[in-house]
Amino acid sequence: MFEHFFQCPYCWEEISVLxxxxxxxxxxxxxxxxxxxxxxxxxxFEEGELVEFQASDIEQ
Structure with missing residues (x-):
């Protein structure tokens, strides 16, 4: 598993995902x-390396 830190698109807090x-x-x-x-x-991922990461809000 790979831990990645990012900013929530709603509350702007820095959180992580596996x-x-x-x-x-x-x-x-x-x-x-x-x-x-x-x-x-x-x-x-390509060859075990993260090459794209996008975290988007879901407009409801």
């Missing part, structure tokens, strides 16, 4: 551990 480098491309939704709002993650 990413699985064995899956080359991933898109999933997880709640912010501070404000509990849903964040959409788009993640890509």
């Amino acid at each position: 990413l699985d480098p064995s899956v080359s491309r991933q898109t999933y939704i997880e709640d912010c551990e501070v404000c509990c709002r849903p964040i959409e993650f788009q993640v890509a």
